Amino acid sequence: MIPTTSVVEYAVFNFDEFRSNLQETLTKLDNQIKLLIVKDNEGDSIAKTYLYLYRGLHSIITAERKYRAGDYPNAANEYGEGSKSISRFQKMSSGFAIEFQQEAERLDMFSKGRLSECQALKKGTRIEDQIINLIEAVNSYTLEIEIVGKAKKPLLNYNANARANFVQGLVYRLEGQKAHVKKDYRLAKRKHLNAYRAFVTATYYNPSYSIWVEEQNKTLKSILNKLINDKAAKVWGIAFKLAGEGKFTESSASCKLASKLYLRASKLASEEREALVLQAYSHMLKASMYEAKANEFIKNKNDAKSAVRQFELASKAMKEAIDNYPKGDEDKTILKRWGAQMNYYHGYFYQAEGIFNLDEEKFEEALTIFAQATEAFQNGLKDAVESRDEGLKTLLEKSLAEANGYIGMCKTVLD
Structure with missing residues (x-):
């Protein structure tokens, strides 16, 4: 028995890319398309027009599955086919119910936005072309936001806002990467901060984007660290x-x-x-x-x-x-160098105290303290030699000579 069409059969399919079961929706569409093909073959012009809408949606959902799998070239082809079918429906549906026309407009903007995304995400795409395509995607999603806003569909409005902000975040992220390559770290910081804000906004509309907030936070920290x-x-x-x-x-x-x-x-x-x-x-x-x-x-x-x-x-x-x-093996040299520097400070702690005692004419106390200074300088000199730091070696040799000079001075007075 051949099925017949009815008003119910022409109901709008509620496709929600975040919440719909794609396989289940495809199965329902397959059944509806088979029914409409029968009516089309019978000469039903209305069924022929609806076929373009449902086939377009079928291509879009097929593309969505490929998009999620990272198969961007084939996803782009399917989104393109979907957009063509939706456009044909729009040309022939002027007398149709407003909800069908609004859904067609939404799906058209959705498929064009996704197509631009896929063009940007294809392997080997130049960063400049990625940015251009992603901006086109944002423009499509912005128009979609207006459409679902007028249709008073809050969930679909949230979806479109989530996508628009997410893709805008990708644009900023890529611009930040370009600035980083050029070593313009201040611009990179500003762009990556904008990306972070866009991802946070996208996550507000749909929590599935939260992973991008975490990733962008890492990137932003890296840029700030560099700055x-x-x-x-x-x-x-x-x-x-x-x-x-x-x-x-x-x-x-x-x-x-x-x-x-x-x-x-x-x-x-x-x-x-x-x-x-x-x-x-x-x-x-x-x-x-x-x-x-x-x-x-x-x-x-x-x-x-x-x-x-x-x-x-x-x-x-x-x-x-x-x-x-x-304290790894590769750190031994710098630790030796810093050990020499620490002994330099330690030596001058005694040296300064010795000079103070010398000024106070406490020659015996000064002599003892200068001896401690020479010990610290000698230890530092040993570390400087081992670390092959010529500048520090020269500085410690000079400091040691000064300490020995003060010792000689004290001994002369005491003798």
């Missing part, structure tokens, strides 16, 4: 230059800022080792901050007594840096 690292390195360089010019107070302030920046960067690090290294650099810059303060007291203010405490703090901060730094 902060670069700024810290720049500030560190300024601090070094200021110290060379004898501007120790300004140098100390720059070291303090660099230390804070490295600590902040450590909290954004994606790996434990990187976090430990950055924390260690933060402590090391803190040591440099105290060193600069100490040098201000000794070299600019002739105040050895006040310098003692600063060198003590520098030595402790350097020990924290060493304790925080990873």
Whole structure:
């Protein structure tokens, strides 16, 4: 017995890409299409027109399955076929019920948006072309939002908003990647931050996009980490230059800022080792901050007594840096170098105290303290030689010579 058409058979299929069971919907469409083919063969022009709508939807759902599987080239072909069939229905459906025309408009925008997405996501597509295609997809979904808004379909409105924001997030993400390649990290940060916001909005409309919020958060942290690292390195360089010019107070302030920046960067690090290294650099810059303060007291203010405490703090901060730094085989050289630097500070802690006692004419106490300074400098010199750091080696040799000079001075007075 041949089935007949009826008003019920021409009901709008409620396709929801987030909630519909695709296989179940395809099965229902297959049955409806078979029925309409029979009516079309009988010369039913209305059935012929509906065939274009249902066949278009059938192609779209078939495309959706391929899209989800990552088969973007074949998905694009199916979306294209679906869009063609929907367009033919629209040309022939002027007298049809408004809900069919609105659904056709929605499906047309949906399929065109997905087609543009697939064009962007095809393997080997240039990043510039990806961006162009994704922007086209956003435009299609924006029109879809207007259509479902007028039709007062809140769930479909949420779907379209979710997709539009998600794809806009992809656009920003790609623009951020372009900026990163060009080493324009500030622009990269702004674009990736926009991507993060777009993904958050998409997730608000549909929680299935939450994984992209997590992924974008990682990317954003990486970009911020890079920006902060670069700024810290720049500030560190300024601090070094200021110290060379004898501007120790300004140098100390720059070291303090660099230390804070490295600590902040450590909290954004994606790996434990990187976090430990950055924390260690933060402590090391803190040591440099105290060193600069100490040098201000000794070299600019002739105040050895006040310098003692600063060198003590520098030595402790350097020990924290060493304790925080990873202890792999590849780290031995830098740990030796930092050990030499810690002994340098430790030596100057004694040296400054010895100078203070010398100024107070406490020659015996000064002699004992200068001997402790030479021991620290000798230990530091050994580490500097092993780490092959010529600059630090020269600095410690000079410091050791000064300590020995003070010892000679004390002995001369005492003799």
